[in-house]
Amino acid sequence: MLKLIMKDLLAARWFLLLVLFIGILYPIQPFWPTEILPFMGGVYGFIALFIIFFLEDRNKTEIQFLSMPVQRRTIVRARYLLGSLLIVLGGVATTALSIIAFPLTESGEPRLFLSMEIVLAFFLMYAFGLSLYLGCYHRLGLGRGTILFVIAAIVLITLAMLGLKGGAKSLSIPGILRALRAFLGTPVFLVAAAAAVIVPFAVSLRLSTRYYARREF
Amino acid sequence: MEYALDIRNLSKAYGGFRLNDVSFSLPRGYIMGLIGPNGAGKTTVIKLILNLIRRDGGEIRILGLDNLAGEMEIKSRLGFVHDTPFFYEHLTLANVRKTVAPFYRDWDDGQFRHLADEFDLPLGKKFKALSRGMKMKFALAAALSHKADLLILDEPTSGLDPVFRRDLLKKLSAFIQDEGKAVLFSTHITSDLERIADFITFIRGGEIVFSSPRDQILGAWVVVKGGPELLAAEHKALFKGIRQGAYGVQALTAEAGEARRRFGREAVIEAATLEDIMFFMTKGNGHA
Numbered sequence: 001m002l003k004l005i006m007k008d009l010l011a012a013r014w015f016l017l018l019v020l021f022i023g024i025l026y027p028i029q030p031f032w033p034t035e036i037l038p039f040m041g042g043v044y045g046f047i048a049l050f051i052i053f054f055l056e057d058r059n060k061t062e063i064q065f066l067s068m069p070v071q072r073r074t075i076v077r078a079r080y081l082l083g084s085l086l087i088v089l090g091g092v093a094t095t096a097l098s099i100i101a102f103p104l105t106e107s108g109e110p111r112l113f114l115s116m117e118i119v120l121a122f123f124l125m126y127a128f129g130l131s132l133y134l135g136c137y138h139r140l141g142l143g144r145g146t147i148l149f150v151i152a153a154i155v156l157i158t159l160a161m162l163g164l165k166g167g168a169k170s171l172s173i174p175g176i177l178r179a180l181r182a183f184l185g186t187p188v189f190l191v192a193a194a195a196a197v198i199v200p201f202a203v204s205l206r207l208s209t210r211y212y213a214r215r216e217f
Numbered sequence: 218m219e220y221a222l223d224i225r226n227l228s229k230a231y232g233g234f235r236l237n238d239v240s241f242s243l244p245r246g247y248i249m250g251l252i253g254p255n256g257a258g259k260t261t262v263i264k265l266i267l268n269l270i271r272r273d274g275g276e277i278r279i280l281g282l283d284n285l286a287g288e289m290e291i292k293s294r295l296g297f298v299h300d301t302p303f304f305y306e307h308l309t310l311a312n313v314r315k316t317v318a319p320f321y322r323d324w325d326d327g328q329f330r331h332l333a334d335e336f337d338l339p340l341g342k343k344f345k346a347l348s349r350g351m352k353m354k355f356a357l358a359a360a361l362s363h364k365a366d367l368l369i370l371d372e373p374t375s376g377l378d379p380v381f382r383r384d385l386l387k388k389l390s391a392f393i394q395d396e397g398k399a400v401l402f403s404t405h406i407t408s409d410l411e412r413i414a415d416f417i418t419f420i421r422g423g424e425i426v427f428s429s430p431r432d433q434i435l436g437a438w439v440v441v442k443g444g445p446e447l448l449a450a451e452h453k454a455l456f457k458g459i460r461q462g463a464y465g466v467q468a469l470t471a472e473a474g475e476a477r478r479r480f481g482r483e484a485v486i487e488a489a490t491l492e493d494i495m496f497f498m499t500k501g502n503g504h505a
Contacts (some may be wrong), residue, residue, distance in 0.1 A: 003319045006319070007315075007316045007319075010308075010312060010315060011305045011307075011308060011316065025473065042454055055305065055307075058306075059303060059304065059305050059306050061301040061303050061304065061316075062304060063269060063299065063303045064299070064302075064303040064317075065320075066267070066268070066269055067267045067269065067292070067297050067299070068292055068317070068320045068321070069288075069293040069320055069321065069322075070291050070292075071288070111396060113408060120471060165348075211322040215272070215356060216231075216270040216271065217264070217269040217270065
C-alpha cells in the first residue's frame with residue numbers, strides 16, 4: 001500500500017507543490033475570511049487527490065499497475081489512505097499557518113482553531129466528503145464521479161446552510177457539536193463522533209472495493 | 218508436460234465481441250506466436266490472462282497456478298508488454314523505473330541498467346519525449362528485469378526498426394534457453410514468428426482456428442496456384458480459402474500431400490507462409 005502511495009506522490013510531486021504554494025498564499029489574500037483557513041486545508045487535500053487521479057487517468061497507468069503484482073483491493077485501500085493523509089496534512093498545515101499568521105482576533109483574544117468541536121467538525125465533514133467522493137470515483141470513474149460528487153456536495157452544503165439559517169442566529173456546526181457534547185458527556189460524545197467518522201468511511205471502502213473488483217480495463 | 222500457460226474453454230462476451238471456447242497450451246521452454254486479424258480476440262485473451270477483464274467461463278492456469286487464486290504469485294513471475302506502454306508520460310525514465318521496481322520482489326536493477334544501456338534508453342529523458350519504438354524498448358527492459366518465467370508480449374515489435382526487431386527476437390530466443398521459461402507473443406508481423414516461434418496459435422472471430430507446432434503448420438499448409446479447375450466442386454472441401462484473380466486461382470490447404478496428389482502437374486504448389494494462412498483464412502473466399 002505504501003509503495004502505491006509513494007508512486008502517486010512521486011508522479012504528482014510538482015503539482016502537489018503548486019497546491020502547497022497556493023495554500024501558503026491564502027492568508028495574504030484580502031477576499032476570503034481568515035477564520036475558514038484551517039478548513040481550506042481539507043479542500044487542498046481534495047484538490048491534490050483529484051490531481052493524482054487525473055494523472056493516473058490521463059496516462060492510463062491503472063492498466064500498467066493492475067498487470068503487475070498489485071491487488072485491486074490494495075489499490076482501493078491505498079487511495080483511501082492517501083486521501084485521508086492529504087486531507088489531514090492539509091488541515092494540520094493550514095491550522096499551523098493560521099496560528100502563525102492570525103494568532104489573535106481583532107479584539108485581541110486567541111483564536112480557537114484547536115477546540116475539540118472545530119477539530120471534530122473538520123474530521124466529520126471531510127471523512128464524509130472523502131467517503132462520498134471515493135465511492136463516486138470507484139463507481140463512475142474520474143469524470144462522472146467527480147461531477148456527481150461536486151453536485152452532491154453543493155446540494156448538501158446548501159441544505160446544511162439553509163438548515164442552520166432556519167435555526168437560531170448563533171447556530172453553527174461547532175455550536176451544535178458543543179451542545180451535543182454537553183448533553184452526552186465527553187466520553188460518549190467522542191465515541192459517537194468516532195463512529196460518525198468511521199462508519200461512512202468503512203461503508204464507502206467496502207462498496208468501492210466491490211465496484212473496483214468488477215471494473216474492466 | 219508442464220505448461221507455462223494452459224487455457225481451457227475460455228469464454229468472454231465483451232463490448233459486442235465474443236470469445237468462444239478458447240483452448241491452447243504453451244509448454245515451458247517454448248515461444249508461442251498468437252496471430253489473427255484485427256479484432257480477432259488476441260488482446261482480449263491477453264487481458265483475460267492478466268485479469269484486466271473478467272472471464273465468463275473456462276480456466277486459465279499460469280505456471281501451474283490458477284490466474285485468479287494465484288494472481289500475486291503469478292504476476293511476480295510474469296513479464297508483459299502491452300501494445301501501448303502505459304507509464305506516467307511526464308516522468309523521466311529513471312523516475313518511471315522508481316514507480317515500477319518496488320512492486321517486484323526479484324527486481325534486478327543491474328539487469329535493468331544493462332538493458333537500458335543496450336537499448337540506448339536515455340534515463341534522464343521524459344517518457345513522453347520518446348518515440349513509440351523507444352517506449353516499447355523501455356517496457357521490454359522493465360519486463361526483462363525481474364526474473365520473469367513467462368513473458369507476455371502484445372504486438373511488441375510494431376514500431377520497432379528491423380535491426381532492433383532482430384535483436385529482440387535473439388533476446389527472446391536466449392530468454393527461453395532456460396527451459397523453465399516461456400514466451401507468448403502476439404503480433405501482426407508473422408515473419409518474426411517464422412524466425413523464432415515454436416508454436417503458432419491462430420485466432421479468428423473469437424475462436425481458435427489452430428494451435429500447433431510451427432514446423433507442423435509450415436510443413437502441412439500449402440498454396441496451390443492454378444486455373445479455374447481448382448474451383449471444381451470435388452476440390453472445394455480440400456481448401457480452407459480460395460482467391461480468384463485475373464491471372465488464375467490460388468487456394469490454401471492444410472493437406473499438402475493430398476494437394477500434390479491431385480494437382481501435382483497441373484498447378485504450382487508452394488509452402489504457405491503464416492501471412493498466407495492468415496490472409497486466406499480471413500479473406501479467402503473472394504476475388505483478389
